Amino acid sequence: MFSWFESRLDPYPADAPLMPPNGLWRFILHFSRGAWGYMLAMSACSGLIAVFEVILFGYLGDLVDRLSGTSRSEFWQVEGGRLMFMAAILVIGIPLLQIIFSLLMHQTLMGNLPQRIRWQAHRYLLRQSMSYFQDEFAGRIAAKLMQTALAVREVAMKFLDVLVYVGVYFLGALVLAASTDGWLAVPFFFWGLSYGLLLWWVVPRIGRVSQAQADARAVMTGRVVDSYTNISTVKLFSHSSREEAYVRESMDGFLATVHAQMRLSSIQNILLSSLNSGLTFAVTALGIWLWMQGRVEVGAVAVAVPLALRLGSMSHWIMWEFAGLFENIGTVRDGIGSLSLPRMVTDRPDAVALQVPNGAVEFRHVTFRYSGAIEGRGVAVLDDLSLSIAPGERIGLVGRSGAGKSTLVNLILRFHDLEGGKILIDGQDIAQVTQESLRAAIGVVTQDTSLLHRSIRDNIAYGRPDATEEEVLQAVEQAEASDFVSALGDSQGRRGLEAHVGERGVKLSGGQRQRIAIARVLLKDAPILVLDEATSALDSEVEAAIQGQLESLMQGKTVIAIAHRLSTIAQMDRLIVMERGRIVEQGTHEQLLTQGGIYAGLWARQSGGFLEND
Numbered sequence: 001m002f003s004w005f006e007s008r009l010d011p012y013p014a015d016a017p018l019m020p021p022n023g024l025w026r027f028i029l030h031f032s033r034g035a036w037g038y039m040l041a042m043s044a045c046s047g048l049i050a051v052f053e054v055i056l057f058g059y060l061g062d063l064v065d066r067l068s069g070t071s072r073s074e075f076w077q078v079e080g081g082r083l084m085f086m087a088a089i090l091v092i093g094i095p096l097l098q099i100i101f102s103l104l105m106h107q108t109l110m111g112n113l114p115q116r117i118r119w120q121a122h123r124y125l126l127r128q129s130m131s132y133f134q135d136e137f138a139g140r141i142a143a144k145l146m147q148t149a150l151a152v153r154e155v156a157m158k159f160l161d162v163l164v165y166v167g168v169y170f171l172g173a174l175v176l177a178a179s180t181d182g183w184l185a186v187p188f189f190f191w192g193l194s195y196g197l198l199l200w201w202v203v204p205r206i207g208r209v210s211q212a213q214a215d216a217r218a219v220m221t222g223r224v225v226d227s228y229t230n231i232s233t234v235k236l237f238s239h240s241s242r243e244e245a246y247v248r249e250s251m252d253g254f255l256a257t258v259h260a261q262m263r264l265s266s267i268q269n270i271l272l273s274s275l276n277s278g279l280t281f282a283v284t285a286l287g288i289w290l291w292m293q294g295r296v297e298v299g300a301v302a303v304a305v306p307l308a309l310r311l312g313s314m315s316h317w318i319m320w321e322f323a324g325l326f327e328n329i330g331t332v333r334d335g336i337g338s339l340s341l342p343r344m345v346t347d348r349p350d351a352v353a354l355q356v357p358n359g360a361v362e363f364r365h366v367t368f369r370y371s372g373a374i375e376g377r378g379v380a381v382l383d384d385l386s387l388s389i390a391p392g393e394r395i396g397l398v399g400r401s402g403a404g405k406s407t408l409v410n411l412i413l414r415f416h417d418l419e420g421g422k423i424l425i426d427g428q429d430i431a432q433v434t435q436e437s438l439r440a441a442i443g444v445v446t447q448d449t450s451l452l453h454r455s456i457r458d459n460i461a462y463g464r465p466d467a468t469e470e471e472v473l474q475a476v477e478q479a480e481a482s483d484f485v486s487a488l489g490d491s492q493g494r495r496g497l498e499a500h501v502g503e504r505g506v507k508l509s510g511g512q513r514q515r516i517a518i519a520r521v522l523l524k525d526a527p528i529l530v531l532d533e534a535t536s537a538l539d540s541e542v543e544a545a546i547q548g549q550l551e552s553l554m555q556g557k558t559v560i561a562i563a564h565r566l567s568t569i570a571q572m573d574r575l576i577v578m579e580r581g582r583i584v585e586q587g588t589h590e591q592l593l594t595q596g597g598i599y600a601g602l603w604a605r606q607s608g609g610f611l612e613n614d
Contacts, residue, residue: 005107009035011115017124020340024329027336031117031152038108043160045101047168052094054172057307058179059086064302109157117149121339129344130415139225141338143218148335151214151328158328162321169314173307183290184304187282188311194275195315202268202319203326206261211330213257218334220250229503261327272319276312283308345417345435353437358391358426359527359558361412366421368411381407383581384421391426394559396569398599399578405562408578409530412560414438425528443526443557447533449517451505456485457497459505459516463524471523472497478553479519484512522553529554531561566603575599 013034020030032039059082066079076083122145125132133141170192178185227234227243234243287301368382381404389395397405410416412423414430423430430438443463451459460475461467467475476482476497488499490507505513521529531550563569570589577585577592577599585597592599 001103002107005103006112008108009038009112009116011112012119013116015120017120017127019124019342020121020336022336022340024333024336027332027340028152028156031120031149032113032156035109035113035116035156038104039156039160042101042104042109042157043164045097045104046161046165049094049097049101050165050168051172052089052097054169054176056086056090057173057303057310058176060303060306064298068298105157105161109153113156114149114153117152118145121145121149125339127343128341130410131344132341138222138229140218140222142225143221144335144338147214147217147331148339151331151335154328155325155332158321158325162318162325166314166318170311173311176303176307184283184286184296184300187279187286187308191275191279191282191311195272198268198271198275199319199322202264203322206264207326207330209257209260209264209330210327211334213254213261213327214331214334216250216254216257218338220247220254223247223250232506268319269316272315276315280305280308280312345414347434348432351432351434354425354428354430354433354441356426356441356527360391360424360426361389361528361558361560362422362424363387363408364422364424366411366423367419368407368416369419381581382411385581385583386421387576387583389558389560392556392558394554394561394573396572396575397560397562397578398566398569398575398602403578404581405578406532407581409444409532409560409562412528412530413442413444441526442528442530443521443524444530445514445517445521445532449505449510449513451501451508451513451516453500453503455494455498455500456488456516459501460497460519460523463520463522467523475519475523478522479515481512481515481519484515518550518553527557529557529559531559531563533563 018030021027062082063079066075070078125141125145170188174185174188174192224247227247234240283304284301287296287304290296291298291301363385366382366385370381385404385408397408399405411418412430414423414435417431425438425441452462457472460472464471476485486496489495490499492500494500501507501513501516505516508516559572561569561572569575573588574586575589575592576583577597579598585592585595585599587595593603594600
């Protein structure tokens with residue numbers, strides 16, 4: 001039975017992830033698609049339970065009157081049928097509804113719905129543009145994703161459960177009290193009006209505080225995660241105390257929102273307790289007076305007073321539920337600001353898969369600028385740049401920091417869209433093809449190698465998940481990584497290729513991470529190869545050993561290499577010298593030295609193989 005209800009709602013829908021809407025209720029509806037039928041069924045059960053409870057309360061008064069006005073010998077004959085019907089409601093009807101309600105809530109919705117929301121939002125975020133992740137803490141994004149998923153569930157379910165139950169119960173109580181004497185309904189009416197005003201005053205304020213609290217919580221989590229992620233830097237600079245102050249600032253901000261929320265909660269409880277005491281007193285006093293006047297029977301008083309007590313006890317629960325509702329609404333609103341953002345780089349509707357039979361790359365009048373601010377416009381990093389790279393040609397990009405070399409690489413990977421011009425691969429505009437197929441055709445080794453916190457095997461096979469064990473081992477061998485990989489181990493007792501490398505590969509040295517990255521690209525075997533300071537983290541001995549493998553890796557591929565250590569790219573087919581986003585020189589190493597231009601000056605100023613600061 002549990003399994004059947006748990007399988008009603010698919011926690012991992014296969015629909016393509018779409019950008020969530022910005023509006024609160026449209027956002028909730030977007031992430032609740034497929035679950036509304038079950039939520040409405042749960043709400044119907046909740047409403048019927050409230051109806052049955054009010055019916056039983058109403059019958060209680062009639063039963064008291066029957067007991068006082070009917071002889072014991074005649075009671076069953078007079079009242080037996082109604083008693084059996086009410087017993088069926090009490091023993092069968094309400095428990096059955098509670099069973100269905102509980103199974104729908106706990107088995108179908110409570111676990112599956114937030115998981116469904118996390119899955120949809122995570123799939124959308126994975127396809128977000130690089131600039132999105134460059135502008136946010138990873139921990140903050142993760143915190144927003146997790147807390148927003150739970151908040152959407154709570155808003156949708158509380159709205160349909162609590163609102164229906166409370167509305168039906170209160171209206172039923174009002175009708176029940178008025179059915180005996182209209183005056184007996186007056187205290188309930190004024191209590192309901194006062195209670196509504198209290199909700200109107202306090203709950204939105206809790207919602208606003210909760211929205212600020214959700215953002216403060218995400219900031220606090222982001223700062224804590226940032227400290228842990230960069231723990232080596234913290235320790236290298238002996239800045240534990242500075243990090244404590246940095247995190248405490250965010251904790252103070254979060255605590256201020258908690259204090260504001262708790263003040264509202266105290267005000268709410270004080271006013272509500274006074275309101276409930278007034279309701280019980282008014283109903284009891286009015287009920288006794290009406291009985292003394294002969295206008296109501298004792299059963300009416302026996303129903304009205306417990307009903308007032310029941311509403312009073314429920315009111316605290318109702319208030320907390322409504323406060324929780326608006327608290328979660330605040331969290332959802334905060335999450336919308338991070339999750340409902342358009343992708344800056346998207347595939348066109350008619351995008352096709354890139355085909356790379358040859359590997360020719362062409363930059364045609366490419367202009368690109370980041371969103372800096374110089375006279376209202378960004379700084380032009382590449383300015384009307386044109387460059388043709390023949391199939392299988394190996395070029396080296398040379399220039400001082402900021403010349404635009406890494407930007408050129410980011411653009412060929414389409415991490416950003418161009419302001420002007422085109423980039424073509426084998427005659428195909430990369431803006432017209434799918435991003436997945438584009439990046440699958442390009443192998444990249446960067447200076448800042450980041451590994452996944454998984455096994456060595458998983459990290460290497462990330463370039464080609466269907467690779468065989470022999471192919472993985474061959475890539476390890478070619479990358480000169482066999483010696484250290486075989487000696488690796490982790491805290492779980494896993495060794496060699498099974499050993500996990502820690503977050504971002506922190507358990508490995510820079511040179512070891514670089515060799516794993518090279519092995520990964522060797523295994524991927526893409527037709528276009530980008531080397532962005534690929535051997536910068538290697539010592540001279542290892543670089544010399546791996547140079548031959550890189551030569552074989554580059555065979556038959558179009559290669560774009562960036563290096564400040566000019567000796568590593570001097571043997572390229574052609575060197576491209578960049579300055580302020582433009583190509584200022586190009587040719588072979590010998591040709592550029594003969595010209596006596598910028599490259600010759602850079603070569604002359606090298607000390608120990610590295611480019612000096614200009």
